[in-house]
Amino acid sequence: MKCVIPGINLKVFGRAVHSLARIGDELYVEPSSAGVSFRTVNSSRSAFSSFVFAPGFFSYYDSGGQPKTTADTDEDCVRCKVAMKGCVNVFKNIASLEKSVDKCKLCLDDDEAKFIIQLSCKHGIIKTYNLCFIECETLQAVYDKSTCPHHFTSQSRLLSEVVVNFQLNQEEVTFHTAPDKITVRNYVEDEPDPAKAIHTELTLQADEFDEYLISEEVEITFCLKELRAVLGFTEPVNLPISAFFSEPGSPIIIIVENSPLFEANFVFATLSQGNNNNDRSTAANASMNKAAAKPSQKTATPSIETTRRISSFHSNILATTSSALQNGSSSARSNSPSTSKPLEKPLPTPGPSMPVRQKEVTPGPSLSQSRCDSFRQDSSSDNAISPRTGSPVPKKAKFIFQRCFNATFNPESIPGYGVVLASDSDEED
Template sequence: MKCIVTGGNIKVLGRAVHSLSRIGDELYLEPTESGLSLRAVNSSRSAFASFLFAPLFFQLYEPGGRQPDRELVRCKVLMKSFLGIFRSLPSLEKTVGKCLILLKPRANRLVVQLHCKYGVTKTHNLAFQECELLQAVFDTQRCASSLCAPAQLLAEAVVHFPQTLAEVTLGAGPGGKISLRNYVEDEAVPSKTMVTELRLADDEFQTVSVTPGSRITFCLKEFRGLLTFAEASNLPLTIHYDAPGRPVVFTLEDTVLEVHLVLATLSDPESDLQPPTANGVSHVPAPSDDFADDLESYMIAMETSAYEDSPSGVPPSPTFPLHTPRPAESDPEEEEEEGAVPGTPPHKKFRSLFFGSVLTPGGPSPAPTQEVLAEDSDGEN
């Protein structure tokens, strides 16, 4: 794989890396005929982000794999190492005129060269590890509610929340007003809790198609990262969501760029509301426990053989079923949530969107179970 980025697109690439750094500690690179895909997923598998840069984004783009002895290589590198190359965005804009990204599979090296002014060339050799295809499966057309607003509007709204706030609740109130409110735990004392809520009229949005009374709660840190990129790129942000407990999808689209951010949402076991979907299919009732039983139907790791099965060499269009029955036999230990980590929800009401690792082409081996380091206390279910 070989690609060259020039001009202002270098800073756009840097912003994308900064946004992905808020998601996970590893950066997945995947060159395809449709463009270069940069992806990240957090350790608790509750957040996934994907940036797809079309070939027109680059001055030169060669994904590789066209010759019989050359195959498309999917790899991952440490986010910290890749982020260090694009750490200073103002410096990139002022001094760097061309960026060369070269993938050397035989040497297991990802080479990034920055051609700066006065003939200075900075070369970074990063060790990478080959990996399977990492892809979120979803279908925004089947979501019950959707919003489209300028990124600046949402950025000015979330600036009123403290940086330490973990979750925010997006709701559709009476009269078509959209509200953003900091999430408050049920056990919190009302007299000792500060609540911040902003209400936006529907005419401030470009499009509004929401279910009255619907609301979702998601993590704010990852959302801020996408807003920063969208605001700097002057792109409108579209939000697709369903009932509480089902993933929310944020999308940005341009002629040379396609961005998706998928976040887990907090389930609401006390709500029996079943909003209709856009295609008329009803959702299954919300489970009585804290998590949706079929979240694995929304976020999965696709098999590597997906490329081999596709005649064009490109994975099929992402879709997710609204109701996928849960397997009859399952190990309860496989569905234990991982411990909370920085940047992810600090409590157990958010569930992992990925389960185990992807399958290898050699055979359908089950995902390995994860060791439970700490069992739930008597007060938790």
């Protein structure tokens, strides 16, 4: 397969890839004589999406099949799947595609098993992406819109204004259709505490739609994430949305068409619900009993992983608490006065609570000599008191400061200290 997308259509193709990426993780590529289709399905097989681009969408298109006279021309085409993440990275910046890219070339190389995307940018810059693919069978969902009795068509902007009112973490949405209106509300499972749950409800009249063919009341619930994927593609291109559905439990089919260039089909599974009040009340009672039984089951048999998380969480709390207690005790110790180890802490500074007596120093022995003498005199007994702090001096301090007890060296005691061996030289003029 070889095809070339002009720059004017490249923005639409990039949005289609992003819409497919919000549904599935793999992109199925299937070329044919009628065009090339890009399809995907989610992991739970509850949502299917397909984009079919006709040959008129491309400036050049070759499916790669051998020319034959029969209808078996498409049998020779390569059917493969590639990783969706790689395709999204190619068309990551959609806003700049139309301005910076002149054309895009798509090619399936069967010999090397690569899906080649080549972007011809301005100023002669060419970007080439080689994505490995795996050959596979055709991916197709079984659905028929002609069997759906209910149908409506609306502008994408109308549904976008409705969806924006729901929270981002909302998973399902319910469409309660009637012959004259549609009520859209968020789906709350098992009805928790009404004071904690957020209920959002909007009503759309029949005259707000382009086409409205609903003959009876029907309530369908499907995933809101897939609906946002549809609106993410249709709102920028300003295309209408057509929805076909029949009853709860049957799939809802959403079609976006821009004939004759391309067509997009979205098939979403719906939630099965009772059609009468008795079935609804039975389902509500069952859900309430189920919700009431859930706490006891979780409390009785917690999982191993949950137990490990709880134990590690408690250990972290204990570690944090112990460190906080240690910090608090250390701060308390620093704030309280301590006199047990006066030699390991700095001396207290003079202040109002500690008067300092000033004493004049008279000529005599040096100051260090007098301090050592007094210290040696006080250390003769085991209960020696430090003259500076007034606290008992430990025995370890006596051993460390043993040299302080010796007499201070006096150079005048050396014999011959006063003999002058060489007189001072005369001062220079």
